[in-house]
Amino acid sequence: MSPSGCETFMELCELLSPALKRQDTRMRAALTIQKRVAIALWKLATPDSYRSVANQFGVGKSTVGVAVMQVARAIVDLLLHKVVTLGDVQAIIDGFAAMGFPNCGGAIDGTHIPILGPEHQGGQYINRKGYFSMVLQALVDHKGRFTNINVGWPGKVHDARVFKNSGLFRRLQQGVYFPDHKITVGEVEMPTVILGDPAYPLMPWLMKPYTGALDTEKELFNYRLSKCRMVVECAFGRLKARWRSLLTRSDLSPKNIPIVIAACCVLHNLCEIKGETFMQGWEVEANRLAADYAQPDTRAIRRSQREAVRIREALKARFQTERVNH
Secondary structure, eight states, X not given: OOHHHHHHHHHHHHHHHHHHHXXXXXXXXXXXXXXXXXXXXXXXXXXXXXXXXXXXXTOOHHHHHHHHHHHHHHHHHHHHHHHSSOOOHHHHHHHHHHHTOTTEEEEEEEEEEEBOOOSSSGGGGBOTTSSBEEEEEEEEOTTSOEEEEEEEEETTSOHHHHHHTSHHHHHHHTTOSSOOOOEEETTEEEOOEEEOOTTSOBBTTEEOOOOSXXXXXXXXXHHHHHHHHHHHHHHHHHHHHHSGGGGSOBOSOTTTHHHHHHHHHHHHHHHHHTTOOXXXXXXXXXXXXXXXXXXXXXXXXXXXXXXXXXHHHHHHHHHHHHHHHO
C-alpha cells in the first residue's frame, strides 16, 4: 500500500469507528476495527472466495462474511450521503463545457453486476445476455465521481424504467436537482442537462444521441455528447477494476448485494478524491474477469418531448456554427 493509501485506510477506519464500535462484543474482542476493515476491503477488491480471504487473515470463513457486511453497512450508513453527492455544480458545468458540452451537470448510465440466481423470482434477474444480475444506475461528474446512485433493480429491467422509478428522475423532472441555471442556445432556453445513451428518454433536461440516419451535423452532435458521456463508462471501469468482487457472481443474498455495491461506489469516490494510485494491471485483470459477463445492450427509447427536441436541435446548430467559425 502506498503511503497515501495507508493514510486513506486509517482515515476510513476512523470515519467508520462510530458504527463499528457498537458491533457485537464477540467480534470486537477478536478483531480490531482496522482488521475488520482490512478483511472487508480485501474481499471487495479481489474475486477471492471467503475461504481464501479467511486463510489470508487467519480467521474463520463466517468471520469474513460478518466483517464484509458490518463494514459495508457502516460505509453506507455513515458515508454514502456525504461522499456520493453533487458537490460544486458550477465546477462540474465548467468541466463538461471544457470537454465540449454546455450547461451539463452529469452523465448517466447503468451497469450490470453479476449475481447468483436468487431462489425467489429468479427470472426477474436474468438480463438480455442471459445471466443473473443487478443494475447499478449512476450519475457521474466530469471527473468520473459518482454524484447519485440507484442500486438493486433486477437485471431484466430496462435502464429507462430503472431511471423513471428513481428519486433522481423525480427531482430532475421537478427541476429541483440542479440549482436553476438556464442558458440560451440560439433562441431556446436550456436548463442544466444530464447526458445519456439511446436507452434513455430525450427530455428537456436529458440529452441523448441522435439515432437512425445521421448527417454530418447530427454526427458532430453525437461526437460531442459521447465524448462527455464516456466519463461514466470510465467510472464504471475503474469502479470494477478496483473492486473486482463486482465482476464475479456475488454469493451474497439479494438484500445484501445493493449495500455492498453502494459501499464500493463510496470507496470509488474516496479513492478518486484522494488521488489514490490506479494500476494499469488492474484493468487488464478486470477485463479478463468481465469477459465472462458481457454487458447487455439496451433497446433504444424513441419517445421524446417537443421541448427536448428543440433544445437538441439548437445545440446541434450551435455546435455546427462553432465548428465553421473555428
